[in-house]
């Protein structure tokens with residue numbers, strides 16, 4: 001079995017690395033902030049002190065960090081993977097980043113006879129824990145074939161979409177669809193609440209018809225309760241939509257709903273909700289309808305005299 005190095009033990013990475021250890025892969029892990037490897041060490045993993053030492057001990061390096069500059073840092077920064085990785089090694093990047101940054105990184109690594117496969121994931125923290133992720137894959141066919149047994153330990157639906165960057169482009173499509181779905185469900189919930197309907201009964205009724213969706217089934221409860229535990233951070237979806245909007249500008253696609261969703265998420269981040277689940281877009285839709293807002297002076301006066 002190939003020796004795997006895993007860089008980035010956040011919400012997703014820690015759970016994904018654990019699944020690789022459980023699948024029997026010899027595993028070394030690294031995280032920028034120390035102290036996150038404990039549960040993995042109990043599963044038999046070793047810990048490296050830098051991405052470079054991780055790469056030196058591995059045949060395949062899997063990365064799962066936040067954003068494009070972070071992947072560049074882990075690969076090409078001081079003590080990074082590129083400094084020590086051996087020719088013939090494979091890098092699998094499961095972070096959601098820009099397709100252009102991915103393509104450039106693949107070119108740079110290829111000069112060292114190292115192949116890069118982009119493999120961003122969807123399915124949330126639940127999917128990472130249960131190894132049921134959907135994985136969008138880009139890269140050379142031989143590199144993707146080599147990556148497949150590793151990806152199969154992480155997810156269920158694995159689709160090779162084309163050359164380097166194609167996986168990231170498909171993930172951008174996924175995030176655009178999510179933007180519209182979350183906003184649509186939030187608007188529906190608010191309309192049901194304001195109309196005096198039994199909102200949970202409405203959600204149950206909708207679930208049997210054409211408006212059914214994963215978001216309606218799994219996130220409408222949070223929107224009804226107006227509580228948004230993680231999940232998928234609003235700040236990360238905001239980052240993903242910017243990737244989609246940049247790609248859209250490059251290829252000549254207008255994405256008005258994604259642009260609106262970015263504005264709403266930027267506002268949520270400015271108000272301190274960056275780490276809430278992205279179903280927090282319902283906060284804004286509720287506020288626009290006056291739900292949960294403090295009563296206006298006029299209404300307070302009316303309530304007192306009544």
Ligand code: NAP
Nearest residue numbers: 008009010011012032033065066070095096121124125232
């Ligand atoms: P997270 O919990 O915020 O973890 C981020 C990880 O990246 C941490 O290990 C962090 O290290 C590391 N990191 C960030 N910047 C770094 C840098 N410059 N150098 C080295 N390490 C760095 O995020 P997550 O939810 O696991 O998401 C990881 C990736 O998966 C993101 O691209 C995200 O968009 C994608 N994703 C997430 C979900 C989800 O539901 N959460 C679903 C699908 C895809 P520290 O511990 O030192 O901060």
